[in-house]
Amino acid sequence: MIATIGFDERHILPSLRLMPYDRLILVGGRDSFRSAGFRRLRLLEPDLQAVRVDAFDLRDCLESIERSVRQARAIGSVRISATGGTKILTMAALLAAFHEGVEAWYCDPDPVRLPVLRGVGLAQAFLPAEQAIVRFVRGRTPLDRLLNLVVDRGFARRTVVGAVRSLAAKGLVEEVIESGHKFLLPTPRFDLLRDHFHEEPGKA
DSSP, X not given: OEEEOOSXXXXXXXXXXXXXXSOOEEEEOTTGGGSXXXXXXXXXXXXXXXXXXXXXXXXXXXXXXXXXXXXXXXXSOOEEEOOSSOHHHHHHHHHHHHHHTOEEEEESSSEEEOSOOTTOOGGGGSOHHHHHHHHHOOSSEEHHHHHHHHHTTTOOHHHHHHHHHHHHHTTSEEEEEETTEEEEEEOHHHHHHGGGGOOOTTOO
């Protein structure tokens, strides 16, 4: 189980009592791991793993939790308890659960399962042509070259153009014109989501 932590272990204890788990990973800020609450949790769970983040930086929290989910998933099933810590840390935990398609719970004190579909990750919310575009965009990418690369994957050119517009409408890419040529640029939001679009092994 991956749980967010603030300064008071009482926000986490209901999760530990009510939800089964084999390993405990706590995600929190520097001061959280210096608190008396964390020391008491360490006495209860001496083998717990601590992941330190900037609890007021959404991107840092999100990337750290997603990385922890992927590492834990290689060993067994994963669930997230998003009860402790700052609002930003809690939000990041919920986003990570949605992106990675794992269970998310809030326990205060009764457990409430949050509306995340287990096994359904973020990439599945995008059309195949959109997913292909995301895999090819690397910094400032010439639009014509990008279109040709995706068309070579078996998509109709009209479909690819529509997918580019859809990604732009979602705030993930933007078109710019330089010296009469069009380029596609990833936005900061795009960088947050890039890791979810790795191509599956064995697929061309």
